[in-house]
Amino acid sequence: MKRNRLLFAGLFFLIFAFSSCEEMVTEIDAPSVDAKYVIESFISPEDSTLIVRVGKTNPLFSVVDGDNTWINDVVVDVNGQQLTRESNSNVFYIDASAVNVQPGAEYTITLTYQSVVVSGMCTVPLQRNTSLSFDGYDSIASAWDEGYYDYYVKWSFQDFAGVENYYRVGLIKTWVDEWDFDTVRTEYYPEMTDYLSDIEHDGEEITGRMYLHYGSSLSEMTHLDLLLYTSDKAYYDYHRAVLNYSGENPFSEPVIIPTNVEGGLGCVAGVRRYEIQVF
Structure with a gap:
């Protein structure tokens, strides 16, 4: 009988402990984190078109609403020249000849949305x-x-x-x-x-x-x-980090995605391309 009383007391303690833990968790307020705007562009003299992709992060604990109407009011430019938006997408583009993409030159991509200004700069490898x-x-x-x-x-x-x-x-x-x-x-x-x-x-x-x-x-x-x-190094670091990220694996280590974008996240990098035909 004494053993039964001890067992009951132990079970009661466990139930109370877990109930207390549950109450503690539900009373914690999730931190409020603002979404950040993202720009991604890889600039090359070997490309006929300069492309910029834009986006917005989904902060942890936030509700994903999937609303991308904000892109309608975004202005994207490179070295002061405005890009054209591809219909109903997050892609902006301009003919590379219009901005005279050259080896060794610097280029700044800027995203402007209302009062928000996000920019990234790179130097194309010589x-x-x-x-x-x-x-x-x-x-x-x-x-x-x-x-x-x-x-x-x-x-x-x-x-x-x-x-x-x-x-x-x-x-x-x-x-x-x-x-x-x-x-x-x-x-x-x-x-x-x-x-x-x-x-x-x-x-x-x-x-x-x-x-x-x-x-x-x-x-x-x-x-x-x-x-x-x-x-450049930004292109190398960014892609390796993105490819090392495994968001669907609950046991994966956190991966910090590097950014060279001021006021937001993403990567603006310079790259040269060489191609050979095997057959």
Whole structure:
């Protein structure tokens, strides 16, 4: 009987403790955080159009309303020249020749909304690395489909010696789908490891590979371009942080997304692009 009384007392204590915790949690006021405006633009002399994407953050504990009508009243400019909004989107654009995008030049992107002014500045890299080389293919047999393979393309390039450099490798491929015979052209979606720096590799040859295709052979492929981007540090840091973020994983570590935007968040960066046609 004494044991039962002790057990009952223990259960009562646990119920009381958890009830108290619940009351404490519900009495805490969530912090009020204002939304911030976001601008994202990657400026290159090799692009025919300068593009700026705008947005607004959803602060923690806030209600996501999905209302983007504020974009109707936004003005976006680069070095004082106003951009045109793409119909019903968050994209603004201007012909690159209109702002004379040049290597080594500085560009400032400004977003103005009512009394809010958000801006970011970058300097386009003066040098463009043009040493990219195609070094063949790798393949790994599929563990599920007999006769099918994961194909990889191998690449290399020579780093500029004596200066800090940042790069990204990429590819654009065209192939004929073996099921419906549609011709598909797509740009490879980058991974964090595709963004490179020459730290510990100054002046050296940098090599690697990236995923190309899944199929029974490469005969489905009709066109392949390899790309090498020479970028500033802001471009490198921003993309690696974004790709390292895993918002759907409850056990992932928090990732701080770097920003070089004053009055808001985002990234304005300069980048050079070099492209070679493999076939």
